[in-house]
Amino acid sequence: MxxxxxxxxxxxxxxxxxxxxxxxxxxxxxxxxxxxxxxxxxxxxxxxxxxxxxxxxxxxxxxxxxxxxxxxxxxxxxxxxxxxxxxxxxxxxxxxxxxxxxxxxxxxxxxxxxxxxxxxxxxxxxxxxxxxxxxxxxxxxxxxxxxxxxxxxxxxxxxxxxxxxxxxxxxxxxxxxxxxxxxxxxxxxxxxxxxxxxxxxxxxxxxxxxxxxxxxxxxxxxxxxxxxxxxxxxxxxxxxxxxxxxxxxxxxxxxxxxxxxxxxxxxxINPVLLLIIFLSLIFGNLAALWQTNLKRMLGYSGIAQAGFILIGLLKGPQSDFYGAFFYILTYLPITMGAFFLADILYKQTGSDELEDYKGLGQKHIFLGINAVIIMMALIGLPPTIGFMAKLMVFSSIINLGDALGSSVYYGLLIFGLLNAAISIYYYLKVPYIMLIKTAYKQPKYAPNYLLSIVLTYFSLSLLIFFFFPDFGTEWIKAVLF
Structure with a gap:
């Protein structure tokens, strides 16, 4: 009973x-x-x-x-x-x-x-x-x-x-x-x-x-x-x-x-996580460098992003996983915005190959600007919320290094920063090709204003949450273990 x-x-x-x-x-x-x-x-x-x-x-x-x-x-x-x-x-x-x-x-x-x-x-x-x-x-x-x-x-x-x-x-x-x-x-x-x-x-x-x-x-x-x-x-x-x-x-x-x-x-499980983090960062970033297909590049970069997220799960005497949870919250608009951008580019060119995007941003400057914002957020550059997410997980490494007295975590910090720097090349390659490079035959662009507006909402959210992050930070603090 x-x-x-x-x-x-x-x-x-x-x-x-x-x-x-x-x-x-x-x-x-x-x-x-x-x-x-x-x-x-x-x-x-x-x-x-x-x-x-x-x-x-x-x-x-x-x-x-x-x-x-x-x-x-x-x-x-x-x-x-x-x-x-x-x-x-x-x-x-x-x-x-x-x-x-x-x-x-x-x-x-x-x-x-x-x-x-x-x-x-x-x-x-x-x-x-x-x-x-x-x-x-x-x-x-x-x-x-x-x-x-x-x-x-x-x-x-x-x-x-x-x-x-x-x-x-x-x-x-x-x-x-x-x-x-x-x-x-x-x-x-x-x-x-x-x-x-x-x-x-x-x-x-x-x-x-x-x-x-x-x-x-x-x-x-x-x-x-x-x-x-x-x-x-x-x-x-x-x-x-x-x-x-x-x-x-x-x-x-x-x-x-x-x-x-x-x-x-x-x-x-810190040794297990450290192994997974190092492998994910180095393999995801290095493999993404050579990609010519946008969706394939986003796949490899997702492996590296998993490594950054897992940094926030390394446990110390006072760990509460705040960095990892905040990263997940920001990752939602960033990654789904990136795929929305990829679909717009495919709709315009019929291709996922980066070379086919030459000059597309010149035809429609707002599409190029949106691409810049979303890719900057994936890298973790200001003034996007991606910067705040990276800052949170890197701060947790410093706290762990101080609390546990281990040089491994300081080494991870340097390694993570280097990998974030590597990602600048392949992420910014997308807006660079769209805005700077010129195609031999200029692409035809048939703008869809509704799709452009929705994509702009993604971009604006990444900027607004950078300047006003309190909503996200308070939400995360309320749901920690």
Whole structure:
């Protein structure tokens, strides 16, 4: 009877997920019995995403600064999970608007898969239970594999197969690590005192190795090296609104789970994170230098961005992951704005190759200015919010170096600054080609003022939040662990 009451009470606390799950079932019926050219799947999906976002925002408005344990500890509801679910909902809304503005004629199954990704990531954001983490990661991953192949072209199938193979390998490694943890502690919740008791009796090196194995599945979702091999091909061939959503949502929720692992403090994962950070920064930046395809370049730069975000998760005596969470908040408009820009450039030239953008900014100066602002934000230059994000994570390194007395963190600071400098070359290459270089045959430009206005909103947000960052900083402070 007590167990039944616990289930009923817990079920009442996850209204947004229930609304989303019921809506997904309704969408299946609409897709199955509706006409293929019907716009009803889009409309229903947009309403579901909007309802999910609003319910996350207002249903928990009276939640105190405490965590609520649900389903006997399988789920945990707190301000942090609500914050990340809000970002998840906002990114999905941007996906819907993006696809509509560019008149993508997606089949209903695409919206079904997007909703499945949201549902999986939503559960992933509020758990410290190994089994729930694995199931949620798989739900989001399998839906993502199918989304990549949805264009039904040979290149998409090849990229989706590569995505699937590396995803399956990462999941297998993660599950293998989980099995060892369960064998050690006989519990699947890494915040359980029993789990902490038994892991502390084992060799720290063994626990670090197992932590690396478990975190492998999450690093795959974050697109961090060495779990990154799928990134360039998937980014290049996937439809732009889809990859725009997938470039942010899984990365953000993956960062949250890694932060929960660091907060649990059952292992010193700083050495693991340092390895991943160094690999991600150096490989992502150096590989991006040689790219001639914009979406492929954004893919490699996303690997480097994952490295910068993970810097904010390095744990010290007084770490609260403020830098990482602030970076994630700013990464939403920056990366989705970059892909919106990429889609406008493709619409004008029919190509994702950088050389085909020669002189395009000269034809329409506002497009060139927007490109400058967005690329400066990706680098982390003032006066954009990207500068504030980089400043936050680099400040956390200095604090760690002082607190732990280790020169490694000062070395990481220098290494990170050098990599930020390297990124100037390939990011500013985009506006340089658009504004400075001249094509032999001047490109024809047919301006779409609505798209230009929306792109300008992205750019203005990056500038406004630099001068008035209080909204973001206060929001982050309110949702820290």
């Amino acid at each position: 007590i167990a039944l009451q616990e289930i009923l009470h817990s079920t009442q606390q996850i209204l947004p997920e229930w609304l989303l799950a019921i809506g997904i079932l309704a969408l299946v019926l609409v897709i199955s019995f509706g006409k293929p050219e019907s716009k009803l799947p889009y409309g229903l999906s947009f309403i579901l995403i909007l309802t999910y976002t609003l319910s996350v925002t207002f249903f928990y408005s009276d939640l105190a600064n405490k965590s609520i344990s649900l389903y006997s500890g399988m789920l945990i509801l707190d301000k942090t999970s609500i914050f990340f679910k809000q970002l998840l909902g906002i990114s999905a809304i941007i996906f819907m608007v993006h696809s509509r503005l560019f008149r993508y004629k997606f089949e209903g199954e695409i919206y079904f898969l997007i909703l499945c990704v949201i549902l999986g990531l939503s559960f992933l954001s509020m758990t410290t239970h190994f089994l729930v983490i694995y199931i949620a990661v798989e739900l989001a991953s399998i839906s993502s594999y199918i989304l990549v192949a949805s264009k039904k072209q040979k290149t998409n199938f090849e990229a989706a197969i590569k995505y699937l193979i590396f995803g399956a390998a990462s999941s297998a490694i993660m599950l293998y690590g989980i099995s060892f943890f369960y064998g050690i502690s006989h519990t699947l919740n890494f915040t359980d005192p029993i789990f902490l008791k038994f892991t502390n009796t084992n060799s720290p090196l063994i626990i670090q190795v197992l932590s690396f194995m478990f975190l492998g599945g999450l690093f795959f979702k974050i697109a961090a090296a060495p779990f990154h091999s799928w990134v360039p091909d998937v980014y290049e061939v996937t439809t732009t609104p889809i990859i725009s959503f997938l470039s942010f949502a899984p990365k953000a929720i993956g960062v949250l789970v890694v932060a929960r692992v660091a907060q649990a403090n059952f292992a010193d």
